[in-house]
Amino acid sequence: MQQFILGKKNQITVISGILIVLGFFSHFVLHNLGLSQGSLMIASVFGVAPIAIQAYQALKVKVVSIDVLVTIAVIGAFLIQNYEESAIVTFLFLFGHFLEQRTLNQTRSAIKELTDMAPESALRQLANGEFVEVDVDDVDEGDILLVKTGAKVPVDGTILTGEGHINEASITGESVPASKTIDSAVFAGTILENGTIQIRADRVGEDTTFGRIIELVEEAQDSKSEAERFIDKFSKYYTPAVLVLAFVVWMISQNVELAITVLVLGCPGALVIGVPVSNVAGIGNGARNGVLLKGSEVIHDFSRVDTIVFDKTGTLTIGNPEVAEKEIYAENVNEVLGYLASVERESDHPLAKAVLTNIGTTTFSTVEETEVVKGGGIVAKVNGHRIAVGNVALMEKENVKLSKKAQADVKRFEQNGNSLVLTAVDGNLQVLMGIRDQIRPGVKNDLEGLRKLGVKNLVVLSGDNQGTVDLVARELGLTDAHGHMLPEDKSAHIEKLQKEGQIVAFVGDGVNDSPSLALADIGIAMGSGTDVAIETSDVVLMNSDFSRLPHALGLTKATAANMKQNIIIALGVVVVLVASLFFSDWMNMSIGMLVHEGSILVVIFNAMRLLKFRLKGNRNNVKTGVKEIVTAK
Structure with a gap:
């Protein structure tokens, strides 16, 4: 029977509303007091039934819920024959619940859209x-x-x-x-x-990127933030406190109606719903915009980050080395490049791939007597010529003399953070190439966006040589840069920053980044990174789109602020209502309940603004043609 009544709550709301209209119509138009009171009495009984059942279920698990307050207030109003108040209070409470569920479903629509997109x-x-x-x-x-x-x-x-x-x-x-x-x-x-x-x-199945997105978002919805845990503890003591206050008011004033009104006005409905709905809306916005936030605790911590540490390769840079600078000393350029390409085609080294990509279409020759020089490069015979391809140490071993210009070029290329590939034909230097990883397009603007959002320190930690790391840091305007860093060195540096009182986020994509992702206050993984990196992170930027990072930080700050706004609205309404009850003549149960339900809708609509959050000036807005909307603090 209980489940049947709870399942018909919307229908009961409609019936209750019709009976209330009939009651007032009978009173003011038909002047039939009996029919009026009968209609309002039935409306009160109908309306209080599902509320009383929920109150009973809560008391069974030793929870004094809002439903308990409303049930006591309605029964009290009914006993003192204030049928108008009891009927109106139950109707407003039920109608408010209907609107609350309807608007909550809209905030969850971003998540539902994801599941609806799943292929069948x-x-x-x-x-x-x-x-x-x-x-x-x-x-x-x-x-x-x-x-x-x-x-x-x-799949x-x-x-x-x-x-x-x-x-x-x-x-x-x-x-x-x-x-x-x-x-x-x-x-x-x-x-x-x-x-x-x-x-x-x-x-396939749950192992697909899409399946993992849905799983992570659903887990995030079920998590609780610090604000939500505060509300849980607050409600645990708040509701009994309201009951005690109402009892004290009755003892002092001997006014039952006043005591019952205190119960109604003290209902913390908006307080209970305000924080979770902000959390769901924030996570939903992230899911729509390629950002996975793994829970509301992540939102709270990420919003307070003041230091972001980056891995270099695959994070700040694309992760695919390219020829950045080149000097040709040969007269027969095409022939020499053909020899170089023929030798590099024998190797699967990333630098060799970069050289081949740069040369493009050419004439390949047969390569003979290939010798791999450990830590140096490759020496081989091509069309009767001795070809040496490698670093400066290999050139010295091959007795290749570098002209003053070549020496100056080598020095300049190294200062620019390049890895060097020198090519000699029969003991003469013919080609010098400088190869380096390319910085992701737009990263500098994104980093500036992070600074505007309050990030004070931007640090890069990399296993690459210090010269290359310094070059990236200078080009991007980073606060600090450290090269030759092993995974344990990165973790130690993050610990050092945390001990200095900084709230640290780490952004990476590789298996070697996993310890740092787990250790940092917030671990942020690039979506195309390794499974281990994604699993140990708190935030995932899908498709490794770095431009999502400022949006993610801005979204968490807006969501955290939204939670605080909703708490202030909810508590402020209760304070104003209770104060009005004691210091004014116009406050009563019906008005109080109407204001309460209004405050619930206010906090829900306030949270729903997060679904349209866009970070002003983010390059991703221009790229997608989305209208810039700012709904932050």
């Missing part, structure tokens, strides 16, 4: 080459799948054939479709806007 079926290739539609849960790793125009990509995978443009907004928050070709990675839940592709399933 896939076209899997059979042994005979045909494709049949199967449930996405039946897809295994290694299966070949067909994705047609307009369809959702069912994380790699394109084997075909090309097209994929809308990855569900993963990255980026509305501009990404161009995909053979060997490109694709993600479950994204949409192929044009083209037809065949993919190999690399991750």
Whole structure:
């Protein structure tokens, strides 16, 4: 019976409202006092039923909830034959709950949109080459799948054939479709806007990026922040305190109606709902914009960060070395570059790949007598010429003389933070290349955005040489830079900063970053990083989009401020109502309950502003064409 009544709460609200209208119509129009009081009495009984059941369930687990206060107040008003007050209070309480649930569902819509985007079926290739539609849960790793125009990509995978443009907004928050070709990675839940592709399933089910996003967001919703834990403790003592206050008021004044009114006015409805709804709205905004916030505790801590420490490679830089500077000393340039490319094609070293990419299309020759010189480079024979490719130490070993210009170039390249690749043909230096990782486009503006949000220290820690790290730090205007850092050195430096009283966030993407991500007050992982890095982090920037970092920090600051605003609104309303009761003549139960329900909607709508939060000036707004909206403090 209890579950039946609670399940019909909305219908009871409607019936109660109709009976109240009938009661007042009978009183003021029909002048039928009996019908009026009868209607209001029935409305009171109907309305109090679900509230009393919830109060009873709360008392069974030793919790004195808001429902207890309202139930006592309504029963008291009914006993003193104040049927108008008892009927109106129950209706407003139930109607307020209806509006509260409806608006709360809107704040959770960002999360629901994610789950609705989850693919349900896939076209899997059979042994005979045909494709049949199967449930996405039946897809295994290694299966070949067909994705047609307009369809959702069912799993994380790699394109084997075909090309097209994929809308990855569900993963990255980026509305501009990404161009995909053979060997490109694709993600479950994204949409192929044009083209037809065949993919190999690399991750399926809950292991897909999309599945992990939903799991992390759902876990985040269930977590509690410091503010929520405060509210829980506060409510535990607050509700009994209101009961005691009402009893004291009755003992002193002998006025039952006044005591009952104190119970109604003391209901902390907005206080209980205000913080959780801010938390859900903030996490929902992050999920829509490519930022995973793993819980409301993360929101609280991240909003207070004053120092951000970065790994260099793959975080501040792209992670793919490129030829940044080049000097040619040879007269027969194309021939020498062909020799160089032929030798480098024998190696899988990242620097060799950078050299080949820079040279591009050329004529390859047969390479013979290849010798790998440990810590130096490669020496080989090409078309009868002795080719040496490597660093300065290899040139010295090969007795290659460097001219004054070449020596000056080497020094300049090193000062610019380059790794050097020198090429000699038959003992003569022909080519000098400086290779370095490229800084991510727009990172400097993003770092400036972090400073504007109150971050005082921006630090880079890297295993790379100090010269390269210093170059990156100078170019980006970082506060501090340290090179030659092993994973344990990074962790030790973070501990040192924390002991100095700084609240530290660490941004990284590799397995070697995991200790630092776990140790920092807030660990921030790039979404394309390793699984270990993502699992040990508190915040994930999907698709490794660095521009999401200022948005994430701005969002957490706005959410934390929103929680405080809602607490102030809720407590302020209670104080004003109670003060009005004792120091004015116009306050009564009905007005008090109406103001209470209004305050609940105010804190909910205040929190819902977070769903439209956009950080002013963030380059990502320009890129996606989203109108800039500031809904922060």
